[in-house]
Amino acid sequence: MAKEKLVEVKNLKQHFKVGGGRVVKAVDDVSFDIYKGEVFGLVGESGSGKSTTGRSIIRLYDITGGEVKFDGQVISGKIKGDLKRTLTREIQMIFQDPYACLNPRMKVVDIIAEGLDIHKLAKNKQERLEKVYKILEIVGLTPDHANRFPHEFSGGQRQRIGIARALITQPKFIIADEPISALDVSIQAQVVNLMQKLQKEFGLTYLFIAHDLSMVKYISDRVGVMYHGKLVELADADELYAHPLHPYTKSLLSAIPEPDPIYERNRQRIPYTADVHDYSQEGPEWVEIRPGHFIRANKAELVAYEKQLADKK
Ligand SMILES: Nc1ncnc2c1ncn2[C@@H]1O[C@H](COP(=O)(O)OP(=O)(O)O)[C@@H](O)[C@H]1O
Numbered sequence: 366m367a368k369e370k371l372v373e374v375k376n377l378k379q380h381f382k383v384g385g386g387r388v389v390k391a392v393d394d395v396s397f398d399i400y401k402g403e404v405f406g407l408v409g410e411s412g413s414g415k416s417t418t419g420r421s422i423i424r425l426y427d428i429t430g431g432e433v434k435f436d437g438q439v440i441s442g443k444i445k446g447d448l449k450r451t452l453t454r455e456i457q458m459i460f461q462d463p464y465a466c467l468n469p470r471m472k473v474v475d476i477i478a479e480g481l482d483i484h485k486l487a488k489n490k491q492e493r494l495e496k497v498y499k500i501l502e503i504v505g506l507t508p509d510h511a512n513r514f515p516h517e518f519s520g521g522q523r524q525r526i527g528i529a530r531a532l533i534t535q536p537k538f539i540i541a542d543e544p545i546s547a548l549d550v551s552i553q554a555q556v557v558n559l560m561q562k563l564q565k566e567f568g569l570t571y572l573f574i575a576h577d578l579s580m581v582k583y584i585s586d587r588v589g590v591m592y593h594g595k596l597v598e599l600a601d602a603d604e605l606y607a608h609p610l611h612p613y614t615k616s617l618l619s620a621i622p623e624p625d626p627i628y629e630r631n632r633q634r635i636p637y638t639a640d641v642h643d644y645s646q647e648g649p650e651w652v653e654i655r656p657g658h659f660i661r662a663n664k665a666e667l668v669a670y671e672k673q674l675a676d677k678k
Pocket residue numbers: 381382383389390391409410411412413414415416417418
């Protein structure tokens with residue numbers, strides 16, 4: 366059965382004009398699809414353009430170039446008001462620091478119900494409250510949390526509130542921008558497990574953004590690796606871990622701690638420091654080197670990557 370595409374990002378560019386006539390190419394010619402019901406992990410170091418990619422998809426910027434489709438419809442550029450409203454219901458975001466985006470003066474019930482209010486999804490006060498109670502339970506909180514304020518919660522609980530707020534409009538697609546990076550390591554797995562459970566239960570599709578591969582490994586079906594505004598590699602998660610090709614991907618993989626202390630002691634971190642300008646002068650292209658395994662490479666690199674794959678067989 367052919368997988369259906371939910372999100373199609375084609376040649377996306379997001380360039381920012383900064384001081385002195387300089388331009389930051391935050392996202393530069395990035396293309397990828399996200400299939401319905403999948404978790405697409407997007408990884409890369411801080412500043413590589415991950416958030417900008419997510420924010421461009423959700424229309425927080427006027428994109429510089431390219432196109433974004435959602436459920437077969439173009440959603441970038443000028444679109445109708447009806448579609449805009451539909452998108453604010455069907456696409457939701459979860460952020461790194463839930464505290465920064467939860468209004469401290471609002472009670473949890475009103476924070477969570479905001480989407481219901483905006484889209485008039487509750488017939489009356491009673492139904493509004495029932496929906497909030499239900500979603501609180503779904504994310505592992507209780508109805509008596511509804512009347513409290515954000516500062517009364519721990520980091521992990523606040524992220525659960527952020528998740529509840531995102532889920533209340535019954536979205537199809539969730540962009541989770543480093544949802545666990547600000548949490549204690551002990552809490553990270555809990556939130557990832559919850560997100561995974563919700564994804565299965567509600568048939569959600571995720572763009573899951575992270576700066577390292579450690580958690581993305583567990584949650585993602587496919588992973589894209591970003592470096593300096595470009596995708597450098599994209600493959601099924603298993604394929605990427607078994608046969609990483611790009612030196613930057615290898616470097617990210619080498620940074621994941623090993624659970625076994627003996628392996629951990631011997632783990633070697635592979636640094637990656639490319640001269641970005643040299644790199645772009647070589648004219649690398651985005652090539653499908655194996656079915657579903659994409660790599661950004663010039664001709665000479667491609668030959669070397671082919672050899673690596675052949676040697677592993
Ligand atoms: N609104 C903006 N104006 C100017 N530059 C920006 C803006 N947003 C992001 N950038 C720059 O774009 C690059 C990518 O940023 P970002 O997408 O936030 O990276 P990431 O999420 O991977 O850490 C960075 O160099 C950042 O400084």
